[in-house]
Amino acid sequence: MTEIVRFAPVDEVAADLGLLTAAERARHQRLVAEADREAYAAGHVLVRECAAELLGLAREEIVIEQRCARCGSAEHGAPSVAGPARSAVQVSLSHARGQVAAVAATRRCGIDVERVVRGPDRALSPREAAWVSGQPDAAYAFTRLWVRKEALVKAGHGSMAAVQRLDVLAEEGPMDRLGELRITQWEGDGFLGAVAICADMRTET
Numbered sequence: 001m002t003e004i005v006r007f008a009p010v011d012e013v014a015a016d017l018g019l020l021t022a023a024e025r026a027r028h029q030r031l032v033a034e035a036d037r038e039a040y041a042a043g044h045v046l047v048r049e050c051a052a053e054l055l056g057l058a059r060e061e062i063v064i065e066q067r068c069a070r071c072g073s074a075e076h077g078a079p080s081v082a083g084p085a086r087s088a089v090q091v092s093l094s095h096a097r098g099q100v101a102a103v104a105a106t107r108r109c110g111i112d113v114e115r116v117v118r119g120p121d122r123a124l125s126p127r128e129a130a131w132v133s134g135q136p137d138a139a140y141a142f143t144r145l146w147v148r149k150e151a152l153v154k155a156g157h158g159s160m161a162a163v164q165r166l167d168v169l170a171e172e173g174p175m176d177r178l179g180e181l182r183i184t185q186w187e188g189d190g191f192l193g194a195v196a197i198c199a200d201m202r203t204e205t
Contacts, residue, residue: 003105004050005195007113007186010098013042019060020044035097043095044079047102051081051091054104064091078154092154092195099191107198108181110154112147115191116140123149125167140192144174147194148183155181155196 015038017025024044031037048062055062062085068077081089081104092111093102101113118139121129128145135141148168152158157178158166168175168183176183177199186193 002054002107003103003109003197004054005101005103005111005184006046006050007099007101007188007193008042008046009188010039010042010095010100013046013100015041015045017041019048021063021065023066024064033097039095039097039100043093043100043102046100047079047091047093047104050102050104051085051089054089054106055085057085092151094150094154094193096191099188099193101186101193101195103195103197105197108155109195109197110151110156111193111195112150112154113186113188113191113193114143114147114150116143118142119146123163125164125169128167128169131169143192144185144194145169147185147192148174148196151183151194151196152178152181155198157181157196 028037028040048059051062052059063082064079065082066077066079079091079093081091089104090109091104092109094112096113096115099113101111103109103111116139119142132138132141145168149163149166153160180199181196182199183194183196
């Protein structure tokens with residue numbers, strides 16, 4: 001098994017705050033809305049469960065840390081598995097109010113989940129914006145593109161600072177591959193998600 005992917009409603013994750021590190025608990029407590037705190041905790045526990053399953057460990061044995069590659073801050077940045085397992089598995093997580101997602105893989109990966117909403121055209125390339133405007137459900141069309149962009153950036157392709165230049169539209173619609181990254185869409189009740197993982201890998205859901 002080379003990857004574990006999970007999308008789950010927040011209330012279906014046994015989000016034990018005792019599993020979180022002190023830094024995670026501090027970030028959790030700084031969130032104002034209870035729904036955001038619940039989603040944060042669920043996402044950070046779910047990513048532990050994915051990594052634990054991939055590594056054959058208990059979720060209590062997985063420590064997740066975040067560190068910014070640019071400034072070195074532990075207050076933000078991509079999540080990673082701490083300790084000896086760091087080189088064996090890569091992780092990504094996402095949380096929205098009511099829904100969370102996580103992936104653990106032996107190669108680069110990124111995941112995103114969002115409530116279906118019509119976002120701003122400034123997040124899209126001109127070509128993408130024109131495509132969205134021409135779709136019968138613009139919110140659904142926009143979100144299909146947006147979750148792909150987020151997943152790709154988390155997997156190390158492009159940046160959110162230049163997200164307008166990250167065009168994820170193929171001739172037939174939102175793309176399912178970009179370079180060596182394979183993109184898989186997920187759909188839930190009012191939510192859309194996407195996971196990007198290096199090619200030639202099998203996704204389990």
